[in-house]
Amino acid sequence: MERIVVGLSGGVDSSVAAATLHQQGYDVVGLTLWLMKGKGQCCSEGMVDAAKLCEDLGIEYHVVDSREVFEREIINYLVDGYGSGITPLPCSQCNRAVKFGPMLQYAREELGCDRIATGHYARITQNAETGRYELRRAVDPAKDQSYFLYDLTQDLLAACDFPLGHQTKTETRRVAAALGLHTAEKPDSQDLCLIEHHGSMQTFLDKYLAPKPGDIVDTEGRILGQHTGIHHYTIGQRKGLGIAAANPLYVVGFDMGKNHVIVADRSDAHLPDCTVQRVNWVAIAAPQEPMKVSVQIRYRSEAVGATLVPLASGNGTGDRVRIVFDEPQFGVTPGQAAVWYDGDRVLGGGLIEAAVPELSAPMTEAGALSH
Numbered sequence: 001m002e003r004i005v006v007g008l009s010g011g012v013d014s015s016v017a018a019a020t021l022h023q024q025g026y027d028v029v030g031l032t033l034w035l036m037k038g039k040g041q042c043c044s045e046g047m048v049d050a051a052k053l054c055e056d057l058g059i060e061y062h063v064v065d066s067r068e069v070f071e072r073e074i075i076n077y078l079v080d081g082y083g084s085g086i087t088p089l090p091c092s093q094c095n096r097a098v099k100f101g102p103m104l105q106y107a108r109e110e111l112g113c114d115r116i117a118t119g120h121y122a123r124i125t126q127n128a129e130t131g132r133y134e135l136r137r138a139v140d141p142a143k144d145q146s147y148f149l150y151d152l153t154q155d156l157l158a159a160c161d162f163p164l165g166h167q168t169k170t171e172t173r174r175v176a177a178a179l180g181l182h183t184a185e186k187p188d189s190q191d192l193c194l195i196e197h198h199g200s201m202q203t204f205l206d207k208y209l210a211p212k213p214g215d216i217v218d219t220e221g222r223i224l225g226q227h228t229g230i231h232h233y234t235i236g237q238r239k240g241l242g243i244a245a246a247n248p249l250y251v252v253g254f255d256m257g258k259n260h261v262i263v264a265d266r267s268d269a270h271l272p273d274c275t276v277q278r279v280n281w282v283a284i285a286a287p288q289e290p291m292k293v294s295v296q297i298r299y300r301s302e303a304v305g306a307t308l309v310p311l312a313s314g315n316g317t318g319d320r321v322r323i324v325f326d327e328p329q330f331g332v333t334p335g336q337a338a339v340w341y342d343g344d345r346v347l348g349g350g351l352i353e354a355a356v357p358e359l360s361a362p363m364t365e366a367g368a369l370s371h
């Protein structure tokens with residue numbers, strides 16, 4: 001019987017993933033990573049629900065204390081990022097550095113097995129020609145989580161199963177009810193686990209970053225109002241600015257030196273391009289030439305047409321690219337991921353860099369764009 005470790009959050013998705021693999025004849029081991037200090041979703045009720053599931057299925061259950069790695073990789077990452085004026089994306093970072101990597105390491109070192117699974121909605125296939133493992137969008141577009149998984153390495157994709165990627169959430173709930181799982185009726189999580197834990201990102205950040213009020217200015221530097229601290233704002237934000245203006249205004253940038261939040265009309269809040277760093281190539285190796293892609297710049301946004309231009313990076317590993325959008329895009333947010341696709345296949349992805357003036361200059365690093 002093949003052994004497989006299933007990551008259990010205590011929710012319905014991971015319960016069904018574990019129960020499905022168990023039914024298929026795998027020797028399933030349930031594992032919860034204890035992520036957050038204090039009482040919280042995955043950290044108290046979640047563990048109780050996960051333990052009960054394993055008891056009902058008659059399978060082993062392990063809890064791995066991952067609070068330190070979560071603090072190092074996620075809490076510090078968020079606090080440092082917000083403190084320097086970007087909007088970090090914790091989920092892709094958490095998947096690679098906190099969940100999948102350590103889970104596979106634990107599976108290999110402690111449980112003598114080489115396979116892991118989660119309740120994520122995405123699919124993995126292997127390309128017969130290239131041999132590469134490919135990450136694909138889930139069958140259920142409303143639940144697709146491939147955007148958060150772009151940073152998984154080939155080693156992780158090779159070892160991983162997503163048993164729910166071929167079904168809709170409705171089917172998952174139906175399976176949970178049919179199997180009589182006690183988690184069948186558990187509501188879906190609505191937000192980032194950290195936000196569910198702390199109430200809001202602001203409450204979380206205020207524990208670590210002292211509020212530093214300053215001016216809200218327009219792109220000409222005219223003072224329009226006051227802000228409560230740059231870390232409370234994100235690019236594209238409209239609500240909560242407290243400015244009365246004829247047209248709605250959106251956050252378009254920050255001046256960290258002057259402690260300014262910069263706002264503009266929606267028409268001025270679009271960018272023609274952006275650069276992306278820490279790129280992970282998934283379905284293909286780093287290209288040498290510009291290529292057409294569909295790119296998604298937020299979890300809930302549609303993929304849009306763009307040209308990807310490889311940029312020379314210091315170490316020559318293809319880990320930096322420029323994305324030139326077919327149409328200027330709203331809400332291009334430094335710190336968030338840009339993930340590019342060919343149809344439903346993730347080609348690669350990385351983190352949007354803060355725009356600095358020289359990066360908007362015409363291409364010099366890796367050949368001109370051919371439109």
Ligand SMILES: Nc1ncnc2c1ncn2[C@@H]1O[C@H](COP(=O)(O)OP(=O)(O)OP(=O)(O)O)[C@@H](O)[C@H]1O
Pocket residue numbers: 006007008009010011012013014015017031032033034035042099117118119120188189193
């Ligand atoms: N603390 C954890 N320990 C181990 N695995 C986890 C943990 N949290 C999440 N996972 C795994 O990652 C998957 C996706 O997590 P996410 O936070 O997106 O949960 P979800 O979609 O609400 O799923 P679920 O219904 O299982 O909670 C889960 O299905 C589970 O397999």
